[in-house]
Amino acid sequence: MTIEEARQEIEKLREFLHYHNYRYYVLDNPEISDAEYDEAMRRLLELEKLFPELVTPDSPTQRVGAEPLKSFENFTHPYKMYSLGNALNTEEFHAFVQRVRQATANKPIVWTAEHKFDGLAIELIYKKGVLTMGVTRGNGEVGEVVTHSVRTIKNLPLKLLGSVPDELVVYGEVVMHREDFQKLDEEREAAGEVPFANPRNAAAGSIRQLDPSITAQRRLFFYAYGVRFPDDTVILSHYDRMSYLSERGFSICFHRLKTENINEIEEYHNYWETHRDEIPYEIDGIVVKVDDFLLEQTLGYDAKTPKWAIAWKFKPMQAQAVLREIELGVGRQGTITPVAIFDPVFLAGARVQRATLHNFDEVKRLDLHYGDTLVVERSGEVIPKVVAVIKEKRPPMAKPVEEPTHCPVCGTPVKRESDQVGIFCPNPSCPAVIKAKLRHFVSRSAMDIEGLGEELIERFYNEGILTSLGDIFRLKKHRNRLIEMDRLGEKLVDKLLANIEAKREVPLDRFLYALGIDFVGQETAKILSREFGSLENIRKARFEDFVRLYGIGEVVARSLEDFFRDPLRSKVIDDLLEAGIKVKAYPKQDKREGKLAGKYVCITGKHEIYSREQLFQFIEAEGGIPQDNVTRQTNFLVVGESPGSKLAKAEKQGIPIIPMEEFLKQIQKG
Numbered sequence: 292m293t294i295e296e297a298r299q300e301i302e303k304l305r306e307f308l309h310y311h312n313y314r315y316y317v318l319d320n321p322e323i324s325d326a327e328y329d330e331a332m333r334r335l336l337e338l339e340k341l342f343p344e345l346v347t348p349d350s351p352t353q354r355v356g357a358e359p360l361k362s363f364e365n366f367t368h369p370y371k372m373y374s375l376g377n378a379l380n381t382e383e384f385h386a387f388v389q390r391v392r393q394a395t396a397n398k399p400i401v402w403t404a405e406h407k408f409d410g411l412a413i414e415l416i417y418k419k420g421v422l423t424m425g426v427t428r429g430n431g432e433v434g435e436v437v438t439h440s441v442r443t444i445k446n447l448p449l450k451l452l453g454s455v456p457d458e459l460v461v462y463g464e465v466v467m468h469r470e471d472f473q474k475l476d477e478e479r480e481a482a483g484e485v486p487f488a489n490p491r492n493a494a495a496g497s498i499r500q501l502d503p504s505i506t507a508q509r510r511l512f513f514y515a516y517g518v519r520f521p522d523d524t525v526i527l528s529h530y531d532r533m534s535y536l537s538e539r540g541f542s543i544c545f546h547r548l549k550t551e552n553i554n555e556i557e558e559y560h561n562y563w564e565t566h567r568d569e570i571p572y573e574i575d576g577i578v579v580k581v582d583d584f585l586l587e588q589t590l591g592y593d594a595k596t597p598k599w600a601i602a603w604k605f606k607p608m609q610a611q612a613v614l615r616e617i618e619l620g621v622g623r624q625g626t627i628t629p630v631a632i633f634d635p636v637f638l639a640g641a642r643v644q645r646a647t648l649h650n651f652d653e654v655k656r657l658d659l660h661y662g663d664t665l666v667v668e669r670s671g672e673v674i675p676k677v678v679a680v681i682k683e684k685r686p687p688m689a690k691p692v693e694e695p696t697h698c699p700v701c702g703t704p705v706k707r708e709s710d711q712v713g714i715f716c717p718n719p720s721c722p723a724v725i726k727a728k729l730r731h732f733v734s735r736s737a738m739d740i741e742g743l744g745e746e747l748i749e750r751f752y753n754e755g756i757l758t759s760l761g762d763i764f765r766l767k768k769h770r771n772r773l774i775e776m777d778r779l780g781e782k783l784v785d786k787l788l789a790n791i792e793a794k795r796e797v798p799l800d801r802f803l804y805a806l807g808i809d810f811v812g813q814e815t816a817k818i819l820s821r822e823f824g825s826l827e828n829i830r831k832a833r834f835e836d837f838v839r840l841y842g843i844g845e846v847v848a849r850s851l852e853d854f855f856r857d858p859l860r861s862k863v864i865d866d867l868l869e870a871g872i873k874v875k876a877y878p879k880q881d882k883r884e885g886k887l888a889g890k891y892v893c894i895t896g897k898h899e900i901y902s903r904e905q906l907f908q909f910i911e912a913e914g915g916i917p918q919d920n921v922t923r924q925t926n927f928l929v930v931g932e933s934p935g936s937k938l939a940k941a942e943k944q945g946i947p948i949i950p951m952e953e954f955l956k957q958i959q960k961g
């Protein structure tokens with residue numbers, strides 16, 4: 292290969308990797324599989340090794356992650372945050388061990404091994420034991436401030452236990468547990484939102500939210516895997532540092548290894564490769580680290596990775612299986628989804644015999660035939676998907692999988708919208724559609740009616756007492772009949788009816804989301820509620836009123852207008868109102884009112900009675916916007932007891948400063 296050829300290929304690879312970095316790190320929405328990405332990255336590394344003169348500082352091989360987004364406040368890390376080099380097989384792992392041994396003159400080395408969490412790296416800064424900042428890794432030098440989001444993570448200590456130094460920097464991974472991810476994606480799919488590709492992207496998308504109330508609804512967890520002390524020589528062992536963090540209140544990898552024996556690490560790797568489904572979070576490998584911090588310092592870093600640690604990845608979860616049947620699902624919008632049913636195969640320890648095919652355009656693209664050998668993959672995501680068909684293995688005379696002409700549930704001829712993929716059942720009274728709407732309406736992130744699960748919906752529907760959303764609030768009329776039903780009884784029925792009554796009054800945003808309008812997810816529902824304040828106002832609004840809102844595009848605006856302007860479709864609202872549902876008006880936030888209307892207020896230091904959260908609430912109640920950090924927007928800084936560095940920053944920037952007591956007096960809380 293000539294240098295010119297190399298240059299051309301390198302340029303292509305860099306462009307490819309830059310684009311996919313952006314999709315992955317910035318949009319949290321990758322287009323290609325990690326395996327594909329890693330292959331391109333390896334090729335680039337290889338070429339840059341052959342032609343070192345072609346290495347540039349902006350090459351994806353030299354930089355961690357992607358640039359931080361401007362819409363978040365940016366923060367320069369106290370210590371650079373690195374990625375990890377990886378080993379894809381035993382040989383590569385041994386090569387890593389060899390490199391470390393050579394660099395340390397073949398001294399005996401103590402190793403640690405732990406899970407490689409598949410989530411989003413976060414840096415936490417604790418001052419005097421109190422969480423003050425949460426920051427994403429960003430490009431390794433500068434990250435995005437997401438303190439509001441990380442505060443909502445339940446297992447993350449806001450205050451550390453025991454004695455701690457004045458400042459502590461903790462590193463770890465924010466993850467979404469597999470089970471919560473599955474629920475979230477089902478809800479998103481039901482709401483017509485794009486589902487997340489895998490728990491990692493879901494966790495990243497949830498943390499990198501400008502609205503922390505959305506993050507709070509996503510159940511996230513934080514697992515610590517690193518720490519920096521003001522005096523790094525106090526605890527020298529990585530293993531002991533992790534124990535220290537655990538004692539201070541952090542969750543850490545619950546199954547760690549410390550050993551001098553490389554065979555034990557191999558066993559650990561092989562064990563977790565086959566048992567990864569037994570833990571609640573996703574792992575995509577193990578991380579092997581040198582235990583001794585001083586040795587770490589000696590070994591140092593490459594451009595983007597430490598030389599003292601490696602991620603030893605698991606094999607991608609792919610398997611081949613023979614297609615037996617196509618199952619048809621009919622969703623809430625009538626969308627017909629084909630699901631491949633095949634002879635059971637094992638994917639990383641889990642028995643799998645169904646995988647989604649997304650839609651019939653995908654079936655066509657794969658040119659799927661019954662009896663075909665499928666390549667099924669589960670790479671991080673929980674729901675397996677069919678990624679390819681091995682045409683060479685197709686049996687002779689195999690019949691192609693055909694698109695249905697009629698709804699499999701109600702028999703109505705299917706339709707196809709020119710600008711959308713796939714086919715759907717256009718019948719609004721299709722039992723499948725109605726039941727799916729009911730399931731979405733009562734789901735946790737919608738009306739959150741406990742006890743009205745899939746099975747009861749099915750039974751009540753078949754009994755004819757639950758055939759519309761409004762019927763939920765009319766169920767109490769059928770109390771006696773419900774009690775008579777098999778396996779229900781008085782206690783259960785009364786509990787269910789009480790749960791329903793408790794939700795008769797509902798906040799506007801939940802209600803809008805629960806209606807299941809195409810493309811209206813929780814985020815859009817919040818935007819609409821904030822802007823319009825009441826259901827009446829929304830029902831009067833037009834396309835132009837929707838589309839001018841930040842966060843609402845033309846497709847969504849069109850869908851909203853279609854819904855509210857079409858009497859047949861918005862009939863469901865009248866039905867619900869008639870059944871006695873009360874939709875609570877929403878406190879408008881854009882047209883903020885109060886003493887602090889539209890003002891950005893930052894707080895530093897404490898108050899002896901009010902907590903930080905309470906102070907934030909006071910600000911919001913007066914129409915202000917509480918801030919975690921002094922920014923150019925900040926209108927003034929409130930200073931309490933023992934203020935932090937924000938005071939100096941505000942002074943430097945000439946931002947007005949108000950003593951806590953005076954501030955509280957002004958808003959009549961003092």
Ligand SMILES: NC(=O)c1ccc[n+]([C@@H]2O[C@H](COP(=O)([O-])OP(=O)(O)OC[C@H]3O[C@@H](n4cnc5c(N)ncnc54)[C@H](O)[C@@H]3O)[C@@H](O)[C@H]2O)c1
Nearest residue numbers: 311312315321323324325328374375406407408412516578
């Ligand atoms: N599909 C795509 O389009 C696409 C695009 C970009 C990146 N990617 C994927 O992302 C990878 C690169 O991402 P990355 O730079 O975050 O690297 P990585 O995820 O492969 O490894 C580094 C990260 O591992 C995490 N980690 C988890 N457990 C840890 C532990 N116990 N100790 C230390 N760190 C731990 C840390 O957050 C660290 O930053 C690529 O290999 C690729 O698979 C995919």
Ligand SMILES: [Zn+2]
Nearest residue numbers: 698701716721
């Ligand atoms: Zn139908």
